[in-house]
Amino acid sequence: MKVIIAEKPSVAREIAKVFGATAKKDGYMEGKGYTFTWAFGHLLQLAPPQEYGFYGWNVQNLPMLPPKFKLSIRKVKTKDGIVEDPSVKKQLDTIKTLFDEATEIIVATDAGREGELIFRYIYYYLKCKKPFKRLWISSQTDEAIKEGFRNLKPGTDYDTLFNSAHCRSQSDWLVGMNATQALSISSGSRAVLSLGRVQTPTLAMICSRYLENKNFVPQLYYQVSIQVDKDGQVFRAISADSFKTKEEAQAVVDKVEDVPSGFPNGGHILSVEAKPRKEPPPLLHDLSSLQQEANKRKGFTADQTLGLLQTLYENKLVTYPRTGSRYIGDDVFATVPTLIDKFKEHPEFGKQATFLTGTKLNKRSVNAKKVTDHHAILPTGETPHQLSNDLQAVYDLVAARMLEAFHQECIKEITKITVQSGAIFTASGTVISSAGWRAVLNEPDEEKKDEENASLPKVQQDERLPIPEKSLLEKQTKPKPLYNEASLLKALETAGKEIEDEELRYAMKDSGLGTPATRASIIETLIKRDYIIREKKNLVPTQTGLGVYYVVKDQKIAQAELTGNWEKRLEEIRSGASVNEFQQEIKTYTRNITQELLLAGRNLMAKSKEGVNTPQIVAQKTA
DNA sequence: GCAAGGTC
Incomplete structure (x- = not known):
């Protein structure tokens, strides 16, 4: 019997499915002459100091340099103190029994340094001597798994990887x-x-x-602000220079040819620049970017978000959460239209899901080369039932990001007007001409500076416009937050x-x-x-x-x-x-x-x- | 009592 061992149950299940093995046993699956078992991440860890005779916290023990490191079963905190995790012990027993019966061991832990370590620590702890082969895949689609099994590597190929781990x-x-x-x-x-x-x-x-x-010691500085009137539509422009002293700034204020000073048309439009800027959709989420967004929008801690995601994952609502990749491969991309379809009835962004089903999807997040152990986080397409508010919030962030990532670019019109009146003043404004991906959550652009005008009136170069108001601005430099x-x-x-x-x-x-x-x-x-x-x-x-x-x-x-x-x-x-x-x-x-x-x-x-x-x-x- | 790494 051949034994396949994965890093976690979900991967073992995926592989078993490809083989058509469906018999569920306690701690493993079985079928077609194979058994499929799993770890739960690291089952073993380097033994703590006391297992090498370093008792207590004592200067005499320092530095503690064990001649040979030992392995011990992962511990868990209970009311009786720290004990070996019973579920880990049980799983190790299961793995030992299967290894003892195995004619061949195939290692299917994640393709990386820690995945190698997870298996080798189990293998050496159990004192197993049987040779093993290595499955090395970077995507868990059926095709990738099949291809991986056609190309199993000798286990010893990864000895140096284990050494580094x-x-x-x-x-x-x-x-x-x-x-x-x-x-x-x-x-x-x-x-x-x-x-x-x-x-x-x-x-x-x-x-x-x-x-x-x-x-941080804030530095005071000064700028001059003017209001410019174009046929009743007023916009604000700020002096291009800033000044260290109030006197310098006041001198500029005095030079401005505003209406109260007797200049009916004292603002000379030197230039008007308008250019469109295309803003590509954001990439799909990896764990870190999702934690950041959940912290910004919902105030969740990184730890809370991870916990909520783990629950969604265990309920098969989202894909593997602890990923460091923001990309998916072409195989997963092929399933995206079906996924998007599931959100057509969503109260908040159903409209955008519907829109996307009839349009060409943006492929910015599609790049198989940038998929490492796991791809970006996506909803699985399973229908959620009665999620708590927090779970729903995280689930919606995942779903909304999927819609954004495959949506169209946001096109903004950025306008910059330069005005002369004693000194040079500039006004800038941004108008979204095509919302694209920003329509999904439909929220204001967070990076808008306070000096920016939402939109600017249409003005022409060389126009002369009245300046109804001018003022001196006192400002402070700000520390990094x-x-x-x-x-x-x-x-x-x-x-x-x-x-x-x-x-x-x-x-x-x-x-x-x-x-x-x-x-x-x-x-x-x-x-x-x-x-x-x-x-x-x-x-x-x-x-x-x-x-x-x-x-x-x-x-x-x-x-x-x-x-x-x-x-x-x-x-x-x-x-x-x-x-x-x-x-x-x-x-x-x-x-x-x-x-x-x-x-x-x-x-x-x-x-x-x-x-x-x-x-x-x-x-x-x-x- | 302690690290960093992985996961239920």
């Missing part, structure tokens, strides 16, 4: 566990002060933005884009900090540690968070570059470079950072009070 896992353990204990011990606080390759740079981003924002969940998610995705070292930047270009599946939990971790709090929609550091930030901010562990560096080395390992060399470097780094933190933590509480102009506005944890 295992290195990633060990390195995160070594650096994270040791740095966390070192800082927690040396700070003398009873709380856990955790550090890690991803969470610490994330904390640093939040803290540094917070300090920049709070310490605090991070909220949406802007932080975006920043995590693009982290590393500004790294100077070209190789490191390249190594991080497709990853950023963390992964789509983990970013929500990173934010939750920082909150659990009392490093940050939610203040309205913003993410704001606490005294503790700032204290940790001051201790580590100039260290490697607080920089996105660390991930860039690891990614570069891990990729080299995947293509065959020595594992040992990187492991030695990590050990050395672990020793160093542990030593530094054992010393640095002593100053932590004192340091947390430096650096802010007005310390009292630093957020306090509310009981």
